[in-house]
Structures are given as structure tokens and as C-alpha cells.
Amino acid sequence: MTMPLWQALLTIGAVVLGTIVTRFLPFVLFPAGRQTPKFVQYLGQVLPFAALGFLVVYSLKDVTLLQYPFGIPTLLAVAVTAGLHLWRKNMLLSVAGGTILYVLLVNFIF
Template sequence: MITGVMVLATVITRFLPFLLFPAGKETPKYILYLGQTLPYATIGLLVVYCLRGLQFLSYPHGLPELISIGAITGLHLWKGNSLLSIGAGTILYMVLIQSVFP
């Protein structure tokens, strides 16, 4: 029963935009605005959420997070590939917290 409800919810969320905004009809301006602004707002919210528990006054003073953020930013500016920068930043962070700053 629960699986069926989950499948139905997933199908509805996948097909609803195509039903509300068909290909031949002009997309409303507020939807276009949300499409341009929400990705940046979402990334900002995720960064704040991920860094909410940092304690700068105790060891390691947020260094693994700050080093990883720098690596992610640098890689993204250099290569422009989100998957590469996020993946490499995650791997770097895991290495830092497990071996450099245990």
C-alpha cells in the first residue's frame, strides 16, 4: 500500500508539469522567474544547512569544510562541471575528516 502511494506520488510529480504547461502554450512569467532563481536559492540553502553545525572555537575549527568548499569552488570555476566539483569535494572532505583531521 505504501509503495503504491509512493509510486503514485512520484508519477504525479513527474507528469504534472507537462499537464500544467503543455509544449504549445506559453509558460507563465513567474514560472520562468522561479526557474532562474530557485537553483541559486537551493544551493545557498544547502550550504547553510551543511555548515550549520560548525564550531570554529574547537578543533578542527571548520578547516575540513572550508578546504572542501575552496576545492569545490576552484574546481567549478576551472572546469565548470558540477558533478566533478561536487564529487571531488565530497571525496576530499571524507579524506580530510577520516585521516587528516580525525
């Protein structure tokens, strides 16, 4: 590290502050005591599911489809995870099944 300690701490402080702003802002703008605008209430209904969809894509963002292995291990493991979950609805089974498959695929096959 080249910068002095106070600069490093200030940099971390700026990152902490930025993160806190993104997490607290909605709760500051729409406090519990006051009536939340209708549109934000509506967003509160539909956004969680949409945000989960976004998270799925976000967690797959670095998969490369155009180069070997063409995202095949990831897509297979995602399909097996989802399939297991539709079938047994057991979270640990689905996560463990998908992850073990993925580990096997990337270590031994691809």
C-alpha cells in the same frame, strides 16, 4: 516487516504516485502546445540558477556548525572544489579534488 505484502506494495505505490505527481505536475499544468503564463516563463528563466543554489545548501543541510568538527572539513572541501573549478574549469578535477580532500580530512584529521 510487520505489514502484509499487499499493504507494503500499496504503501510503496502511494510513495511512487506522490513522487510522480511532484515531477509531472508542472508539465501537466503548462503543456507544450499552450502559451505558458508570463510569470511561469520568467520563473523558467531565473529558477534554474536559484534551484541550483538551493541544491547546494540542501546537500549541506546536515552539517553541524555548532559541534565538533564545526563543519570545517565540509567547508574546506567546498571551498577547494569551488576554487579548483574557478581556476581550471574541469569538472572531474574539481569534483575529485574536493572529494579526495574531504575523504582525507574526515578519515585522518577530524
